[in-house]
Amino acid sequence: MITLNEHYFKLQASYLFSDIAARVTSFQKENPEIDVIKLGIGDVTKGLTPTSIAAFHKAVDEMADDATFRGYGPEQGYEFLREAIAVNDFQSRGADISSDEIFVSDGAKCDTGNFQELFTSDITIAIPDPVYPVYLDTNVMAGRTGEFADGRYRGVVYLESTRENNFVPDLPEDKVDLIYLCFPNNPTGSTISKTELKNWVDYARDHKALILFDAAYESFIRDDSLPKTIYEVEGAREVAVEFRSFSKNAGFTGTRCAYTVVPKECRAYDGKGNIQHIHSLWHRRHCTKFNGVSYPVQRAAEATYSEEGKKETRALVDYYMRNADAVCDTFRSLNYEFAGGENSPYIWIDGKRDSWEFFDMLLRETGVVCTPGGGFGKCGNQYIRISAFNSYENVQTAMTRLTEKLK
Amino acid sequence: MITLNEHYFKLQASYLFSDIAARVTSFQKENPEIDVIKLGIGDVTKGLTPTSIAAFHKAVDEMADDATFRGYGPEQGYEFLREAIAVNDFQSRGADISSDEIFVSDGAKCDTGNFQELFTSDITIAIPDPVYPVYLDTNVMAGRTGEFADGRYRGVVYLESTRENNFVPDLPEDKVDLIYLCFPNNPTGSTISKTELKNWVDYARDHKALILFDAAYESFIRDDSLPKTIYEVEGAREVAVEFRSFSKNAGFTGTRCAYTVVPKECRAYDGKGNIQHIHSLWHRRHCTKFNGVSYPVQRAAEATYSEEGKKETRALVDYYMRNADAVCDTFRSLNYEFAGGENSPYIWIDGKRDSWEFFDMLLRETGVVCTPGGGFGKCGNQYIRISAFNSYENVQTAMTRLTEKLK
Structure with missing residues (x-):
């Protein structure tokens, strides 16, 4: 009898990012008029460099x-x-x-x-x-x-x-x-x-x-x-x-x-x-x-x-770090405590509430996708992760929407 | 203490194809004047199709x-x-x-x-x-x-x-x-x-x-x-x-x-x-x-x-199968028993001697690389595998050399 590695059955639900993607897809289906801005999964958005x-x-x-x-x-x-x-x-x-x-x-x-x-x-x-x-x-x-x-x-x-x-x-x-x-x-x-x-x-x-x-x-x-x-x-x-x-x-x-x-x-x-x-x-x-x-x-x-490749790669990184600076500025002015963003494209924000609840609220009321910290472990339960990987324009729009909602 | 998965230590020597590559490299170093023809590892030699x-x-x-x-x-x-x-x-x-x-x-x-x-x-x-x-x-x-x-x-x-x-x-x-x-x-x-x-x-x-x-x-x-x-x-x-x-x-x-x-x-x-x-x-x-x-x-x-892609891919396969036909013809005329070559790019030849010995002899005396059957298991001990993946010209040359040596 071909028996399964039962350790797989210990795994919790689905993989975090598939789970988020499913929630976002369902939200978009119900609200096609809202322009969703994804600052969740750490995926880059800018094209490969000319040298590459x-x-x-x-x-x-x-x-x-x-x-x-x-x-x-x-x-x-x-x-x-x-x-x-x-x-x-x-x-x-x-x-x-x-x-x-x-x-x-x-x-x-x-x-x-x-x-x-x-x-x-x-x-x-x-x-x-x-x-x-x-x-x-x-x-x-x-x-x-x-x-x-x-x-x-x-x-x-x-x-x-x-x-x-x-x-x-x-x-x-x-x-x-x-x-x-x-x-x-x-x-x-x-x-x-x-x-x-x-x-x-x-x-x-x-x-x-x-x-x-x-x-x-x-x-x-x-x-x-x-x-x-x-x-x-x-x-x-x-x-x-x-x-x-x-x-x-x-x-x-x-x-x-x-x-x-x-x-x-x-x-x-x-x-x-x-x-x-x-x-x-x-x-x-x-x-x-x-x-x-x-x-x-x-x-x-x-x-x-x-x-040339090094210069272009550095420019790519700088581009995203300008986004990180914008995110930090926003949450600083909103008086949230956070880590990261200085030497990292991720900003880890203390939402002072359940992270999936915060994730759902942000998605529903601002159309901004973050990653709920609880998906990364117990210590993340009241945090969300915001990623700097998006266009500068989208990050600006997202920060305006967040400021409006959270101020 | 970080302990190793000791099952790895049961593995025999190195991976078959790395082993062959090492022998070929050493032979080429000693005999730089010989044009080695590789019919060993099943690697294609023709470029991707225009459509791809x-x-x-x-x-x-x-x-x-x-x-x-x-x-x-x-x-x-x-x-x-x-x-x-x-x-x-x-x-x-x-x-x-x-x-x-x-x-x-x-x-x-x-x-x-x-x-x-x-x-x-x-x-x-x-x-x-x-x-x-x-x-x-x-x-x-x-x-x-x-x-x-x-x-x-x-x-x-x-x-x-x-x-x-x-x-x-x-x-x-x-x-x-x-x-x-x-x-x-x-x-x-x-x-x-x-x-x-x-x-x-x-x-x-x-x-x-x-x-x-x-x-x-x-x-x-x-x-x-x-x-x-x-x-x-x-x-x-x-x-x-x-x-x-x-x-x-x-x-x-x-x-x-x-x-x-x-x-x-x-x-x-x-x-x-x-x-x-x-x-x-x-x-x-x-x-x-x-x-x-x-x-x-x-x-x-x-x-x-x-x-167009299907046509080109079919032509690629036909090209290699023409090679396979040439290999089959050669070994048939040399009175060797073999399998494969009809619906497969591989020809499995009964060398009636130890396969690594046959491999070494062919390499040394004809500059043709095959794969010794023993590397695939005990039942391969007196077989060699010849692959049809090479240019038609190289296969022709290889078959001429083999005929000369084995006739």
């Missing part, structure tokens, strides 16, 4: 000609892209990462979801609250949690991010083995200092733990004293894997390109407690279950590292 | 303009592509498959590798021998096998494909729960009749088993009496999932697009033996761990279903 588009077209042309056609590429990604990543995103920051430590993929969602496969199911996981749901759901599917009760899965150590700790969780009191961190944070928009991050790296070293560090939003950091990669922190190479994406900085959400960094020294332990390096295991996993990113997409991603 | 290229460019242009830009798409794939698939690949064959039963992905390798996640680790799997290594390796990683000994993993039911059964395995004597089948077969190139396939569907229905049917090579079927999809067989909707790809018919190996069909009635069982439909579980898995295929790639794939 030119490289994309050029690579498509290569695919048309037998002489330049490319079939299966290296599963890990083409060297031209991995080298550009290593030099520009790491070595330029003094982080010692080489191209063979980069694994190009089609999304940070896939990578952060898949990485847990390398470990036993009995490890203890530490997950921030609030959190990007993928970290948690993929561990539920893998059987690393108990049942869901009172808003939380049993067996998970939740790292609470609250106003009290400035949305940077304290080190866990209980011993944990696999730690998910994300800075600049989704959903709170908070950042972590190098000193704070060093505490986590030291914790991992002391407790034989591993950190999965999601840096998908690093390009939004404007404060140069903040770490842009965990490998700026001493000792991180042994205890941290980092996830990055071209989605938010270069607008690749619909184009699909990301990467994971697994340093050669990064270690875990076998059943006898012997050190094993995980680079070769992830390599094996990647080669067995993945077949590389579309060649033209890799060329479009590479182009973001050219001089 | 035009659609690809058009979609890249859409990504350049804020007004037509597409961010995150539906994880399951755009309706325009799913509808084209359902109508052209299934409904046109009388197979009742609708667009919401199609899940577009970036590769059949990923899908055939990931699908097993839905099931418990104690089910019994039935895997053909010889076999595409991904089916087996992903189950090893998931802990569904014992140790490797005498060329096989313990706990797996191997479905032997030999000359005696015309390379279509017999129904298993032991009860099995998850059955992997691939027709036209990789690596043997054999096909299955509708009657034989019906026997498997009936077995699955009688034994509460599930069939994972890999139809990545269906476009090479020239004999119209053969089933092109398992859903041509009565009763398959309840017990079969099918995998398809644009890699081999439309040359998408480096472009990346594939899909999986999960009919709404397709069922498995929970721990209490109750029927559960797996469509919703795969949907949840797909939405949680995957973020959709690159939009321009989906447009390029859609274009293969236009009238």
Whole structure:
């Protein structure tokens, strides 16, 4: 008898963003005259940069000609892209990462979801609250949690991010083995200092733990004293894997390109407690279950590292950060407390009421879509997340409507 | 302590094709004057069709303009592509498959590798021998096998494909729960009749088993009496999932697009033996761990279903099948026994000696790369696989060299 992985049945309702999309669709059907402005899902709205588009077209042309056609590429990604990543995103920051430590993929969602496969199911996981749901759901599917009760899965150590700790969780009191961190944070928009991050790296070293560090939003950091990669922190190479994406900085959400960094020294332990390096295991996993990113997409991603590409990408980020500034100004003037928005495209607003209720009210009465914080965890129950990813004009309109309603 | 999934340590050496690539690279380094002809890995060599290229460019242009830009798409794939698939690949064959039963992905390798996640680790799997290594390796990683000994993993039911059964395995004597089948077969190139396939569907229905049917090579079927999809067989909707790809018919190996069909009635069982439909579980898995295929790639794939696109794709397939005919002619005249090549781009040749030895000899003495059958399983130990994916000129040269050496 073909029996199902019953851990799936522990999962709560549908995936957060599908749930929001369903509510918005139903609202739009009932109110076709209202111009809904989406500041919910963190999806970019501006086109790819001219430099990326030119490289994309050029690579498509290569695919048309037998002489330049490319079939299966290296599963890990083409060297031209991995080298550009290593030099520009790491070595330029003094982080010692080489191209063979980069694994190009089609999304940070896939990578952060898949990485847990390398470990036993009995490890203890530490997950921030609030959190990007993928970290948690993929561990539920893998059987690393108990049942869901009172808003939380049993067996998970939740790292609470609250106003009290400035949305940077304290080190866990209980011993944990696999730690998910994300800075600049989704959903709170908070950042972590190098000193704070060093505490986590030291914790991992002391407790034989591993950190999965999601840096998908690093390009939004404007404060140069903040770490842009965990490998700026001493000792991180042994205890941290980092996830990055071209989605938010270069607008690749619909184009699909990301990467994971697994340093050669990064270690875990076998059943006898012997050190094993995980680079070769992830390599094996990647080669067995993945077949590389579309060649033209890799060329479009590479182009973001050219001089012109960098300028254009920076302009894209600046564009969205002007929106973030507008959102911050609005909620400041409305006397709401919030985090984020300074080095992040997300603004995490204390609505002082149930977050789904606030979400529904905003949708119904202003036509503005946010993300209810409760969807990210218990600590988000009275927060909403507003995203800066939309046109400047739409953000202006949304802020006017919100001011009118909430003043 | 972060402990590793020790099932990974059961995996044998490196992934077959990486292994071959390493041997070829080393040979080329030592013999730079020899023009190596690769008939090993099943990778296409001809460019994408003009219709696909035009659609690809058009979609890249859409990504350049804020007004037509597409961010995150539906994880399951755009309706325009799913509808084209359902109508052209299934409904046109009388197979009742609708667009919401199609899940577009970036590769059949990923899908055939990931699908097993839905099931418990104690089910019994039935895997053909010889076999595409991904089916087996992903189950090893998931802990569904014992140790490797005498060329096989313990706990797996191997479905032997030999000359005696015309390379279509017999129904298993032991009860099995998850059955992997691939027709036209990789690596043997054999096909299955509708009657034989019906026997498997009936077995699955009688034994509460599930069939994972890999139809990545269906476009090479020239004999119209053969089933092109398992859903041509009565009763398959309840017990079969099918995998398809644009890699081999439309040359998408480096472009990346594939899909999986999960009919709404397709069922498995929970721990209490109750029927559960797996469509919703795969949907949840797909939405949680995957973020959709690159939009321009989906447009390029859609274009293969236009009238012009179909003609061009058919011409591509015919081109490779002319190569297959040439390979068959050569080995027939050399008096080798072989299977495949008629409705498949693969020719499975009985070398009557150890397959790695034959591989090395051919590489060294003719500069032709094949795939040693032993890499696909014990039953492949004295076979080699020759692929028709290369230019007609290269295949001609390779066949001349082989004739010279083996006559």
